[in-house]
Amino acid sequence: MTSNVQHLISVSGGKDSTAVYLMALESGRPFRAVFADTGNEHELTLEYLARLPERTGGPKIETVRADFTLQLARHREYVLREWPKQGIPDQVVQEAAALHEPTGNPFLDLCISKGRFPSRMAQFCTGELKEIPITTQVVGPMLKGGPVLQWLGIRAEESANRAMQPRFNRHESGSMVWRPIFRWELAQVWKQHSRHRLAPNPLYAMGMGRVGCMPCINCRKSELRSIADRFPDHIDRIERWENVVSAANKRRSATFFPAVTDPTDAERPGTYSRIRTLIEWSRTTRGGRQFGMFFDEQPGGGCSSDLGLCEVAS
Numbered sequence: 001m002t003s004n005v006q007h008l009i010s011v012s013g014g015k016d017s018t019a020v021y022l023m024a025l026e027s028g029r030p031f032r033a034v035f036a037d038t039g040n041e042h043e044l045t046l047e048y049l050a051r052l053p054e055r056t057g058g059p060k061i062e063t064v065r066a067d068f069t070l071q072l073a074r075h076r077e078y079v080l081r082e083w084p085k086q087g088i089p090d091q092v093v094q095e096a097a098a099l100h101e102p103t104g105n106p107f108l109d110l111c112i113s114k115g116r117f118p119s120r121m122a123q124f125c126t127g128e129l130k131e132i133p134i135t136t137q138v139v140g141p142m143l144k145g146g147p148v149l150q151w152l153g154i155r156a157e158e159s160a161n162r163a164m165q166p167r168f169n170r171h172e173s174g175s176m177v178w179r180p181i182f183r184w185e186l187a188q189v190w191k192q193h194s195r196h197r198l199a200p201n202p203l204y205a206m207g208m209g210r211v212g213c214m215p216c217i218n219c220r221k222s223e224l225r226s227i228a229d230r231f232p233d234h235i236d237r238i239e240r241w242e243n244v245v246s247a248a249n250k251r252r253s254a255t256f257f258p259a260v261t262d263p264t265d266a267e268r269p270g271t272y273s274r275i276r277t278l279i280e281w282s283r284t285t286r287g288g289r290q291f292g293m294f295f296d297e298q299p300g301g302g303c304s305s306d307l308g309l310c311e312v313a314s
């Protein structure tokens with residue numbers, strides 16, 4: 001790497017990317033730090049990131065947010081043009097079209113424009129809400145000034161998927177990607193915080209296994225229960241989002257977690273997996289076999305992003 005390399009640290013408010021931010025500080029190199037706000041973040045994470053520079057002496061965190069104004073407008077046109085041809089009642093068409101106004105919340109706007117929530121099988125959230133805004137709003141402009149090295153807080157022990165990633169690679173944006181704590185164990189991450197006398201994001205002390213979307217579509221049963229117990233307002237918000245996204249698509253149903261077909265509940269397709277039902281289930285020790293199959297398959301994360309911008313649960 002030549003000396004005109006520009007360094008960029010992607011931070012999420014989680015422990016691993018914070019450790020990398022601290023490592024970059026220790027290196028003495030000038031660097032920039034960026035955070036992609038999905039609109040589904042916890043307020044404690046936003047506050048933690050806002051105060052990170054003053055607590056560490058590091059650079060301010062630049063925040064990017066995806067904008068789906070164009071996608072919403074295009075999809076509204078499609079709804080108004082094509083749905084009537086498909087026999088969708090006019091009242092449904094008009095209600096859905098009216099909901100295609102930007103709310104300013106990237107996560108919600110993305111889901112309205114897609115007519116659904118992301119899922120493990122269709123995990124478009126990481127790319128649309130994190131990778132693309134960081135790449136287009138920060139990395140692209142930086143590349144005009146010379147090479148860019150992105151430092152990522154990814155550790156091999158987080159998941160089998162992450163263990164297969166290289167320490168260095170070239171990203172399709174043209175930047176180089178480096179995973180400087182790839183071989184670190186969790187204890188080293190905490191030690192890095194201690195060395196800088198920096199308390200981790202308080203969400204960890206509140207029992208959250210990961211810091212990121214609240215909740216993440218990849219969350220586990222125990223995480224969902226903790227979120228519902230500690231942060232009921234966030235569950236209320238997801239319930240409101242389910243109502244909005246349902247009214248904005250022609251199926252008239254959308255659930256934050258994938259719809260699961262329960263053979264005993266066949267008369268309520270598309271409603272059984274709503275967030276309230278999942279919360280009730282998360283408080284059971286047994287039962288809910290169909291949900292268990294889905295959540296138990298979550299290998300503590302499931303984020304397959306090349307840039308690893310979503311934290312994996314520990």
Ligand code: SF4
Nearest residue numbers: 125212213216217310
């Ligand atoms: S994978 Fe989870 S944390 Fe990442 S953007 Fe999607 S919902 Fe948010």
